[in-house]
Amino acid sequence: MLGGTAEARALASALTGHGVPVVSSLAGRVAEPRLPEGEVRIGGFGGPDGLARWLAGERVAAVVDATHPFAERIGASAATAAARAGVPLLRLQRPGWRPGPGDDWHWADSLGAAARLLPALGTRVFLTSGRQGLAAFAHLDRLWFLIRCVDPPEPPLPPQSEVLLSRGPYRAADEAELLRRHRIDVLVTKDSGGTMTRGKLDAARQLGVPVVVVRRPVRPRVSEVTEVNDALTWALERVTGWPGEKSAPAAR
Incomplete structure (x- = not known):
């Protein structure tokens, strides 16, 4: 999980509740970040090559990019690294704001x-x-x-x-x-x-x-959802065969 957002924390909590091991990666730009449930990794990977090596070495089953909509660099690295490592990738990104009546x-x-x-x-x-x-x-x-x-x-x-x-x-x-x-x-x-x-x-x-x-930066085109529950379903299907299975094997 590439995290740091409220959605990332909610998804980490839901996955750990299903018995799925989760490693949440935080960039480390905030001095005292709100930590999600599960294992936490703070700091960069050394670009897409480093992330691809880490994914392969840890035998990661799936990656969710739930970073901030303006985390342009890590989003690009995730798309490249996941493709190189052959790991499925999903972006969990909240919808943008839209003006309403009376807004300037x-x-x-x-x-x-x-x-x-x-x-x-x-x-x-x-x-x-x-x-x-x-x-x-x-x-x-x-x-x-x-x-x-x-x-x-x-x-x-x-x-x-x-x-x-x-x-x-x-x-x-x-x-x-x-x-x-x-x-x-x-x-x-x-x-x-x-x-x-x-x-x-x-x-x-x-x-x-x-x-x-x-405006939000343009990010690589990958599979994307806007709701935590949809990301949860996607991750469980890839890690556990859910909904057919109830017990989750290790993700690495």
Whole structure:
């Protein structure tokens, strides 16, 4: 399991509940990650060749890529490595967000493109794109930024900024209060999807705040599902012959 998301943790829990050995691989970018059930491996594999060797050496029966929608590098490595190792691969990816009535969304293809949109939209920015890639906004010295991330970001940062270290989930009412308190007039987010951080979008709609949304990167085309239960069925069929069998052999 290539994990780090809530969906990955839910799937790991479900699989271990069926007696299936699971190794969850985390990138190690968060200092204190929420750990899933089962065995946990932290750190990279050395690219697709290293991952392919690990899959073969561990006799892995199936791989689920349940990483963040913006984990572009590991997604590409997983597709290449699984093909080389002859291991079936499934991507478990939550659906992206979609604007609704009353939303004022502006789509961008990258963080750099998002930064170019900001001067025309506002002067006080709530930046929720994570701590990676903040250099794209560092030249915007006439704007003020509230930067929210889990771990402290590294420079360069925008010269006028405040860092808020926090971890979701977030309620819409709390997000609206945060926007009011900091007089936010534009929000920046990646199209992460899911419910844990959607509250900021609901708050922005409520307050009439425009939102810059960074599109998801294009990832290799592999079999994909959006629901944990569908991924569970796929994995059990490949590891245990489920639903015919109830006891699961070792996956490695």
